[in-house]
Amino acid sequence: MIRLRNVTVAYGDRVILDNINLDIHQGETLAILGASGSGKSTILRLIIGLQKPTKGQVFFHDEDITTFDEEQLTAVRRHMGMVFQYSALFDSMTVGENVAFGLRQHTKDDEATIQRIVEEKLHLVGLEGIEDMMPNDLSGGMKKRVSLARAIALDPQVILYDEPTAGLDPLRCMDINRLVVSMQKQIHATSVIVTHDMDSAFYVADRLAYLQDGRFRLIADKKTFAHTDDEEVQRFIHGGRLPEERGDSL
Ligand SMILES: Nc1ncnc2c1ncn2[C@@H]1O[C@H](COP(=O)(O)OP(=O)(O)OP(=O)(O)O)[C@@H](O)[C@H]1O
Known part of the structure; x- marks a missing residue:
């Protein structure tokens, strides 16, 4: 491959x-x-x-x-989804916006679809209901999980x-x-x-x-x-x- x-x-x-x-x-x-x-x-x-x-x-x-x-x-x-060293989340964006980033860049999905995918990917990494939190309020482990949710948003x-x-x-x-x-x-x-x-x-x-x-x-x-x-x-x-x-x- x-x-x-x-x-x-x-x-x-x-x-x-x-x-x-x-x-x-x-x-x-x-x-x-x-x-x-x-x-x-x-x-x-x-x-x-x-x-x-x-x-x-x-x-x-x-x-x-x-x-x-x-x-x-x-x-x-x-x-391809990449989970960067030290998570590399966008600090000025919420968790939800971070996970949605690639979807907004690469797809024409409507807002409801984007929200559904964000929820689904956060669920897959064991995090729910944290869409509105900011990266700086998360622990290191949570940041990695969000970074992974972002990496898999487009089903790589x-x-x-x-x-x-x-x-x-x-x-x-x-x-x-x-x-x-x-x-x-x-x-x-x-x-x-x-x-x-x-x-x-x-x-x-x-x-x-x-x-x-x-x-x-x-x-x-x-x-x-x-x-x-x-x-x-x-x-x-x-x-x-x-x-x-x-x-x-x-
Ligand atoms: N732009 C650059 N100019 C010069 N040297 C560079 C540049 N980018 C990387 N290097 C060098 O290339 C080597 C390999 O870097 P790389 O980040 O791939 O290593 P690594 O094995 O992932 O290291 P680590 O485990 O410390 O993250 C390093 O010695 C680094 O200093």
């Missing part, structure tokens, strides 16, 4: 992604892992067409979107999550993890999730990809990934601990 082919992203001499290939299959949830600054968010920006690669191609349904103009990209983005084929659990306590993280899984079940979206959070990655993903030094060091299904004999990947999975440090420490 989404394919990156021989993609390089460089800023001057600094190569961030070095001739990478990636296939994302319809209906799957793929987690992209890697150290800070390894280029994970860049991959999301390439997929949604917010950034063009220095070299290579990005396909969505067999169309190379790197050749698209802004109007064509807007049409592609209609099928693809949902891109940039660090959806960052900054949340463990209970709120688990709420978001469950939501990510339930989104996939309920709207059959293809999901790509960029995260540092190993628990979250293993909970939500079908496959995991580990990015290092501009390349994918490992792309594998969850079980294979968890049991890889690649010591570097194992160290990342175990929060940097060496094998001798991995016993029960509590």
